[in-house]
Amino acid sequence: MAILSLSGISKNFGAIQALDGVSLELNSGEVLGLMGDNGAGKSTLVKIIAGNFKPTRGTITIDGQEVELHRPVDARNQGVEIVYQDLALCDNLSAAVNVFLGRELTKGVGPFKVMDYAAMNARAGELFRDLRSETRPRDMVRAMSGGQRQAVAIARTRLAQAKILLMDEPTAAISVRQVAEVLNLIRELKRQNLAVILISHRMPDVFAVADRIAVLRRGRKVADRPTASTSPEEITGLITGAIESL
Ligand SMILES: Nc1ncnc2c1ncn2[C@@H]1O[C@H](COP(=O)(O)OP(=O)(O)OP(=O)(O)O)[C@@H](O)[C@H]1O
Ligand SMILES: [Mg+2]
Numbered sequence: 001m002a003i004l005s006l007s008g009i010s011k012n013f014g015a016i017q018a019l020d021g022v023s024l025e026l027n028s029g030e031v032l033g034l035m036g037d038n039g040a041g042k043s044t045l046v047k048i049i050a051g052n053f054k055p056t057r058g059t060i061t062i063d064g065q066e067v068e069l070h071r072p073v074d075a076r077n078q079g080v081e082i083v084y085q086d087l088a089l090c091d092n093l094s095a096a097v098n099v100f101l102g103r104e105l106t107k108g109v110g111p112f113k114v115m116d117y118a119a120m121n122a123r124a125g126e127l128f129r130d131l132r133s134e135t136r137p138r139d140m141v142r143a144m145s146g147g148q149r150q151a152v153a154i155a156r157t158r159l160a161q162a163k164i165l166l167m168d169e170p171t172a173a174i175s176v177r178q179v180a181e182v183l184n185l186i187r188e189l190k191r192q193n194l195a196v197i198l199i200s201h202r203m204p205d206v207f208a209v210a211d212r213i214a215v216l217r218r219g220r221k222v223a224d225r226p227t228a229s230t231s232p233e234e235i236t237g238l239i240t241g242a243i244e245s246l
Contacts, residue, residue, distance in 0.1 A: 001064055003028045003195045004049070004164050009058035011044055011219075018044040020219040021058070028163065031186060031196045033210030033227070035203075037239050040216040042199045046166040049197070050082040051075035063163070079163035083153045083170060089141045095148075096124035096137035099155045127155040131188050133181070147178030154185055158192075165189060168199045183209050203232045215239055222246070 004026040011019040019041045026032055036042050047053045049060065051069035060067050062078045069075045075082075089098050097104075100120045107116040124137040133151035141149060150170055157165055167186070171179045179202075186209045189196055200206050206213060207227060215223040215238040222245040223230075223238045230246075237243035 002026060002061075003063055005061040006045075006049070007059045007061070009045065009048060009055045009060070011041075011048060011053060012056045018219055019048075019055070019216075022216070022219070022221045023058075024214060024221065024224070026164070026195045026197065028195050029190055029193045030212065031190050031198060031210045033206035033213040034197055034199045034216065035201070035206060035213060035235060035239055036216035039218075040239075041219040042216055043168055045216070046082060046168055046197060046199060049075065049164070050080055050166055076160065079161065080166065081157035081160055081162040081164070082166040082168070083150065083157065084168055089149055089152055091140070091142040093141060094121075094137065095128075095135050095139050095141060095144070095152050095155075096121045098141055098152050099124045099127065099137075099159060101156070103159070123159075124155060127158050130158065130192070131155060131185055133185065145178050145181075146174030147181035150174075150178075150182050151185060154189070162194065164195045164197070166197045166199075169201070170198070171200060171202055171205050179205065203235065206235075207232060217241060 002025040006022060006024040009019055009022045022045060034042050048055050051072040051074045060069060067078055105116040105119045106113045108114055121137040128135045128151060131151055131154060135148045135151040141152060170182050183205060186196055198210060210227050212226055213230060213235060214221055215235060225246060234243065
């Protein structure tokens with residue numbers, strides 16, 4: 001059974017129709033590459049799954065249950081986490097504290113509660129090891145590379161026991177080495193049976209990690225196929241409209 005199923009999702013912003021009847025299925029342990037030109041509706045689609053926007057029409061089913069996501073916390077409660085390009089981490093705090101931001105571990109009781117940094121460092125260290133990331137819990141985020149920052153953002157989602165991870169352009173603004181790191185993180189999440197939607201304009205990244213590629217054009221889904229049975233040329237044609245649909 002699909003962990004995520006979208007059926008006939010449409011979204012209007014006033015006169016603009018950002019999405020037009022998009023249906024999509026995603027299984028656990030599967031990476032879906034979501035591609036399309038600027039303004040095609042990719043971010044709008046993942047924001048709907050993350051509870052940032054309500055669809056104008058259509059239904060969302062998670063783990064067999066139809067859900068209404070009014071706010072991001074509703075999506076989070078359903079095991080949906082989103083990692084944005086700008087990552088929203090606190091530069092002046094350590095990696096471990098960022099991982100636990102908003103759900104800090106404490107020790108002691110009542111008014112004598114204090115932060116349990118040792119426990120947070122230990123647990124964050126485990127999460128980074130699980131992700132095969134070299135990020136160290138005590139390092140300040142300020143001094144981290146783009147790839148290490150992503151590891152922190154992803155470790156947060158592991159703490160939340162996410163089932164579905166949405167990534168909007170995670171490799172757009174980082175160096176070649178960091179891209180490799182992020183692609184490895186995605187492979188590791190797949191091994192841990194998460195379902196991942198990866199939005200990217202970067203064809204090599206999508207072909208490196210996606211099991212399946214869906215293409216949006218002007219708010220419509222024009223293709224959805226196994227990566228193994230398509231090619232970058234075909235996907236480019238679908239994105240631009242040179243190929244109508246598949
Ligand atoms: N909050 C909003 N209010 C009004 N219009 C919006 C809003 N968000 C998106 N749109 C419009 O919806 C359409 C789809 O935008 P969206 O951001 O989903 O595209 P995208 O595929 O993510 O593009 P890009 O590759 O540039 O990130 C665009 O026409 C955009 O202008
Ligand atoms: Mg976008």
